[in-house]
Amino acid sequence: MSAEIIDGRAIANDILDELRARITYRRRSGKSIPKLVAVVVGDDPASRTYVRNKSRSASDVGMESDVVVVPESTSDSKLAAILRDLNDRSDVHGIILQLPIPAHLDEVAAISNICLEKDVDGLTDASLGRLSRGDPVHSPATPAGIIEILKRSKISTEGSHVVIVGRSMLVGRPLSIMLSQRGSGLNAIVTLVHTGAQSLGDFTRFADILIVATGQVNTITTDLVRTGATVIDVGTNWISDSTRKSGRRLVGDVDFAGVQSVAGAVTPVPGGVGPMTVAMLLSNTLSAAVMLDGE
The missing domain is CATH 3.40.50.10860 (Leucine Dehydrogenase, chain A, domain 1)
Incomplete structure (x- = not known):
């Protein structure tokens, strides 16, 4: 098996195109x-x-x-x-x-x-409080980007078992809240785990969708992934690489080459979640303008 590579950059570009069209309309209409x-x-x-x-x-x-x-x-x-x-x-x-x-x-x-x-960015206490009760003003950009990747890739979370590795307030915790809420493209069964688990594979091998945000290289290797699972790699880690002019290269938290051989779909690093974070940040900014202008 060779996994489908989810092109986060292409999905982000689609969102940016949509934003560009909406902002062009605002400009022509004399709006802010x-x-x-x-x-x-x-x-x-x-x-x-x-x-x-x-x-x-x-x-x-x-x-x-x-x-x-x-x-x-x-x-x-x-x-x-x-x-x-x-x-x-x-x-x-x-x-x-x-x-x-x-x-x-x-x-x-x-x-x-x-x-x-x-x-x-959806990171203040007030924003996270609204998120926890299912009434967000602006959802955190990276979790929102991950959900948008899944939706636009037609990977259903409805009733799926999603395992999130990483409990940060930037990704893991808010994402677990968002995915478990009622609604189209959500409604998942969510397990939130971290690298302190004694046997990480006892959790990850049962995931239909595995989302990894630990900030540690090779947190997830081939033996920790169920065959056919979707793997979303949120990590951004710099490692030494003498073949590069800069002497380093960017990798995620997942052993990409290995996991690609067992997963059904996987996001690369770079070119996966990263571009989506920026796209959703700009989407939130447009939403803020609409709201603040009372539209």
Whole structure:
């Protein structure tokens, strides 16, 4: 068996095309153009790259975007003031705080300064609370992207056993809530497990859909996957590779070559979940503009 490779980049491009058409219509109708603002604390190269990619994608679909760079030495109170000022700006529809932030800052408190309506990452306590009761304003971008991959690939979650490996507040926990809720393309039977499990295979081998978000290379190997299962790899890990000019390459949490021989479908890294996260972030920003404009 050779698994179907799910092209997340192609699916993301379809979503971006849809957003571009909707924003073009808004522009012609004299409505506000969605604007996304990213706040970056410090000068971390990876964070700068991620934000640059988001800004480029925003521009490609006709959105406006801006980046606010804050000195690494900033205080919790100064960061809070910056985020609250963005809340008050009528020209700003979506706000993200690029993570991680320096260790001396309180990440949870910082994120919670973003108002519910503009929290397009869906990460504030208010957003997660609304999500848990099945009434989200903006769903977290990466979990939403994973669900969209499954829907557009015609992989049903209705009554399927979905095993999520990884319990982070960015992916695992919110995704488990979203997939288990009632509704078309959801309604799954969800098991949330983590790498501390004594025998991970006792859980993963029973998955119809296996979603892996641990941040650890080769968390999932061939022997941990049921034949024919769908495997969604959320991981992004850099490993050394002397054959590359940069000396490194990006891999996921799954042994892709091995798992490809037993799975029914699998997402690659890069080119799987990553592009979907950006697409859903921009989709949330457009939704925020519509909501804030009272449409």
